[in-house]
Amino acid sequence: MNISISENAEHWFKDEMEASPGDYVKFFARYGGSSPLHEGFSLGITKEIPDEIAVETVMDGVHFYIEERDIWFFDNHDLQVDTDPAxxxxxxxxxxNS
Incomplete structure (x- = not known):
């Protein structure tokens, strides 16, 4: 499994979440809402020190990761993060993923 962060999304994290080198941004399964992968669950994001990293991508010193306990949510899919132009x-x- 991989996490891909676009340049636009990287700027969003820096501007909106004030992410800076050394910070950790977690993607996690959140109860409520829906996603293409699971009804009743959606993807959450937060800045938080990791407990048990399963997947990680580092861009400009910012660590984007998924914990081992949330890997089930992705159901063998890679995650791509971008921004909606509108x-x-x-x-x-x-x-x-293959």
Whole structure:
């Protein structure tokens, strides 16, 4: 499994979440909402020190990661994070990994 962060999304994290080198940004399964992968669950994000990293991508010193306990949510899919040009908010997409 991989996490891909676009340049636009990287700027969003720096501007909106004040992410800076050395920070950890976690993607996690959140009860409520829906996603293309699971009804009743959606993807959450927070800045938090990791407990047990399963997947990690580092961009410009910022660590983007998923904990071992949340890996089930991705159901063998890679996560792509970008921004929606219309809303300028984060947009998540998932692709089956090989």
């Amino acid at each position: 809303s300028e908010e984060l947009a998540f997409s998932y692709s089956k």
